[in-house]
Amino acid sequence: MVEPVSKLIMSGAVSINHGAGLKRSQRATEESPVVKWTLITLALGFCFVFLLLPLLNVFAQALSHGWTWYWSSLAQPDSWSAIRLTLLVAALSVPLNVVFGLAAAWAIAKFEFRGKLLLITLIDLPFSVSPVVAGLMFVVLFGAQGFFGKWLDAHDVKIIFAVPGIVLATVFITFPFVARELIPVMQATGTEQEQAALTLGANGWQTFWYVTLPSVKWGLIYGIILCNARAMGEFGAVSVVSGHIAGQTETMPLRVEALYQGATEASAAAAFALASLLALLALVTLGIKTFLEWRQARMERLIVGRVFDEH
Amino acid sequence: MAQKRFRVLPGFGLTMGFTLFYLSAIVLIPFAGLIIRTLELSWADFWRLATTARALAAYRLTFGASLVAAVANAIFGSLLAWVLVRYEFPGRRFVDAMVDFPFALPTAVAGLTLANLFAANGWLGQYLVPMGINGAFTPLGVVIALTFVGLPFTVRTLQPVLANLECEVEEAAATLGAGRLRTFLSVIAPSLLPAVLTGFALAFARAIGEYGSIVFISGNLPFKTEIAPYLIVMRLEEYDYTGAIAMAVVLLVFSFLLLGAINLIERWSSRFQN
């Protein structure tokens, strides 16, 4: 199930890394140890400076005033409501995109129709748009001078500078994540198992629930955690539509910015405290991803082993 | 007798309908809105708004820094991919997992921590600033942040290609007398080139649109360290909608061109595959 380069790309969606599980024995074609270890050191050095240090720095700065201070700064009303708002936005946008992802993957993977490539390209569209431009699009639609601005005003409905706008912008940005993970997985499993279920009398929903869903389990989980990580961490698009109203329309990333812009050193450290939660989320996301990859590699080895056992 | 298209599996109508509806509501209509507003501008107005001196400075920084960052990513990302695929060393699994860290980390946090690292009193800044390497509130800072953000793209694009290289080809070169460096230059590198290019283009595209991390690290000084997306936000805050839209369209057009280029690279590179 090694995917061609094209499947990994287009989106920037990082997908399951197949390189890690392979072992290569290349006795005849190895570099001299000197070259090898120089390269390794260079690579590790780069990683250390660019990946590890920033990560550690977040936690170091967050805890620079001690644990008690850390917890109390998180409990600050504005920071706490930022956490709540972020969770709310994720809780709304992720399920919506999951439903969409499942529907789109089913339509694309299990049927033939004209314009499939166009549809897939359109689904990828949000990836190629700068988040700021995405936010701008919604301002153009729903802002005070936007297409629906007058109508919204007349009905006293707030989208821009309010939570609905944030949800919309987040849904847009994370739109492709689940679909992009599900489509190749559903395509790989083919339609035969579903056809078999039909011959045994199952209707569409039963087939989907008992046969299709279990077969895309891991891809779905992976898509969800990616979607969630992005939903919680989105900055640019949300920044444009939210209005930065402390306590009301500030998500965690926006609150981090607000704190950072604050004049005092304490507020800068509070920014780090909040940021550490987001960094923790990133680590958990990475952890789950690594686990899923390990699991898939193990399944593949089992199946390959089985093939050699057959006779 | 005209036959209705028979599909064995059920649910096409429902899923396709919902997909198109959702796609239109979330993606197509907002896009259309932007395009309609853009078309309301006269060409002259559009050009004027899109190419003010400040805007041009912003484009220069955005595209320039993105380019430098993408090149850095191409180089170091290739190095990382090579080391991860080819060698065994303690902590390889950990490093492999960490490559995705910039992708999973919210951009605001990335900007925050990088700005802090390279500031005069930061862990790295305290050594670098006296040497004259100022990473915060400078274009260099922008490049650093963009490098961080784009790293996974080059590594992850190259890794599967590297993993799939047939080692027989290298062995064949060895039997014919080629040394390692020669083998690398003549045999391995050419087959990696398309993937490296694609990764470069992806990192480039990603960098152009990046906003969150730059806001923290650049200081956003007009004409000096102000990137294009930031200027768009500034214009929005000044209620200069048309100005913001004009620049947004410029970025969009460039993104789509880049997308097309990536597609072409893929098509070109796959002509040697079966």
Add this chain to the structure above:
Amino acid sequence: MSIELKNVSKRFGEVAAVHNVSFSVNDGELMALLGPSGGGKTTVLRMIAGLEMPTTGDVFIRGQRVNDLSVQQRNIGFVFQNYALFKNMSVFKNIAFGLKIKKWKRADVASRIAELLKLFGLEGLENRYPHQLSGGQRQRVAIARALAPKPSVLLLDEPFGAVDAKIRQELREWLVTLHHDLNVTTIFVTHDQEEALEVANRIVIFSRGLLEQVGTPREVYDQPANEFVARFIGAMNVLEPEVRGGVARLGELEFPAHGQADGQKLRIGFRPYNVQISSDLTQYRYHAVLRHTFFLGVLLRVELELPSGLTVRARMTKEEYAHQALEDGKEVSFQIRQYRVLVKEMADLPPESEIGYQAPPTLGENI
């Protein structure tokens, strides 16, 4: 009559995968749909199942026209070429799936599964997953799953294609026994003519979307309707002698003209076992050199080369071979005990011509 197809055709865009096929399947029969790849047999099977819709024509199951019935409503059991087992379910859950859909009671499900596991020799495997089974085991699970809800008809798409040759033989025998015990109307698709001959009650032969012949194994072997069937079933020597001076000639061989005029060509076919060979050069009319002997176990296949360069293939038992003291390089005499004039296959006939199963018009003997 259990299943009937009337003038069924299937088009995929421009291509006619199946053209005007009509045949019927009797209750309890074990029928083979046989033909080379792309012949349309799988498409026909899928149309019976409801996985494809005929472009024109009607499909009847138990007298009822089923064109408008969905696959779920047809109460058929289908076994896919690659088994299509539900990878995420255990053997038990796989087999029980159809029962669950039909809302059988727990106890009934358990007893039915136990019965099937015993019948299929899968006891002890009920908690395994498909990737933990061997090819033959997966095959049997697929069939058990299809049969669990007691369908009125069992359809198998190349059931033995993906398995090793030795296992294939065992599975074939097992399928015949199974069919005998359960007496379910069964249709299976195969491209292996030996398999069809060995297993089926009747065979339907397809080529390029057209139905070439329907008959029992004996009928299609001894009385092939046309050249395609004759060559597809069993081995066949095919020659094309030209009529000259009232006699059809090719090399040294001479056949009666069978009503063809001078300059016309005949298609002659004869089975290898109908070639009689003798080491006595005076016994038979034609002479040849025995070029090569192939050992096939019980039989031996022999290649004869005539002076003109023509090659004739013959078959005989070991005893015969020894009796004649044959060996490579020996000069022998031979005659053709029985041959037939071959009719062109359906696939070459223009669509408007009558489609019927003509008994081969001429049978020649002892030339």
